[in-house]
Amino acid sequence: MILKNNLKEVRQKKGLTQEELGTNVGVSRQTIISIERYRYKPSLELAMKIAEKLNVKIEKLFFFE
Amino acid sequence: MALSKKEISILIEIVFSIVFAFIFLPYFYENQDNNLILMDDLIGKIIEILIFTVIYFSVAYSLLEFVFKKKETKDERDDMINSKSYKLGYLLYEFSLFIFIGYICSKFQNKELLNLTGNQELYNGFNLTDVGIVFLILMLLAFTSIVKSLYQFYLYRTV
Numbered sequence: 236m237i238l239k240n241n242l243k244e245v246r247q248k249k250g251l252t253q254e255e256l257g258t259n260v261g262v263s264r265q266t267i268i269s270i271e272r273y274r275y276k277p278s279l280e281l282a283m284k285i286a287e288k289l290n291v292k293i294e295k296l297f298f299f300e
Numbered sequence: 301m302a303l304s305k306k307e308i309s310i311l312i313e314i315v316f317s318i319v320f321a322f323i324f325l326p327y328f329y330e331n332q333d334n335n336l337i338l339m340d341d342l343i344g345k346i347i348e349i350l351i352f353t354v355i356y357f358s359v360a361y362s363l364l365e366f367v368f369k370k371k372e373t374k375d376e377r378d379d380m381i382n383s384k385s386y387k388l389g390y391l392l393y394e395f396s397l398f399i400f401i402g403y404i405c406s407k408f409q410n411k412e413l414l415n416l417t418g419n420q421e422l423y424n425g426f427n428l429t430d431v432g433i434v435f436l437i438l439m440l441l442a443f444t445s446i447v448k449s450l451y452q453f454y455l456y457r458t459v
Contacts, residue, residue, distance in 0.1 A: 258373075262373060262376070262377070263373045263374075263375055263377070263378075265377070265456075266375050269377060274458065274459050275377055275380075275459050277376070278376055281375075281376060
């Protein structure tokens with residue numbers, strides 16, 4: 236099982252750039268890029284912050300495949 | 301290949317370690333047969349190293365700040381990359397120290413054996429002075445620092 240996410244789709248739907256989302260949740264743009272490319276698995280705290288900022292449930296954003 | 305501010309600051313550290321190894325390590329290598337108190341201008345060399353280090357990092361980081369005016373956020377990904385790379389550097393240094401201690405022990409043991417055989421020429425060839433030890437420790441530090449920074453750079457590019 237691989238932890239995947241649809242962060243890129245949700246972020247684009249909300250009209251946010253990687254830079255803006257990163258600034259809103261207190262991380263760098265590179266970190267958002269790494270999460271979107273499945274290179275980096277965020278901590279629970281960061282995942283919850285992102286989900287809250289994008290106004291979606293965390294299980295809709297991050298899921299196992 | 302576009303590099304971020306963090307990646308460039310790692311490259312600055314790598315370049316410093318390489319320059320240090322090429323400029324200052326030969327001085328300790330050439331004086332391996334001496335004792336620290338008998339070395340030519342040791343205090344001068346230490347001052348030279350300190351001045352070089354301060355100037356190098358001041359100029360390099362000032363240029364970096366000038367080029368990348370925006371302050372970069374330090375987050376959990378940076379912490380993860382740093383902990384991984386420092387762990388590797390620490391393990392490597394620890395492993396090298398074990399080899400180094402083994403090397404010193406074997407050298408002293410061999411020296412005693414040579415003393416027993418009465419071969420004065422070989423006996424005199426087995427010298428390990430305090431400068432020799434300082435040289436080996438500095439070499440280990442430079443080596444582990446370069447490996448650690450290269451791994452850190454690799455992680456920044458791939459994670």
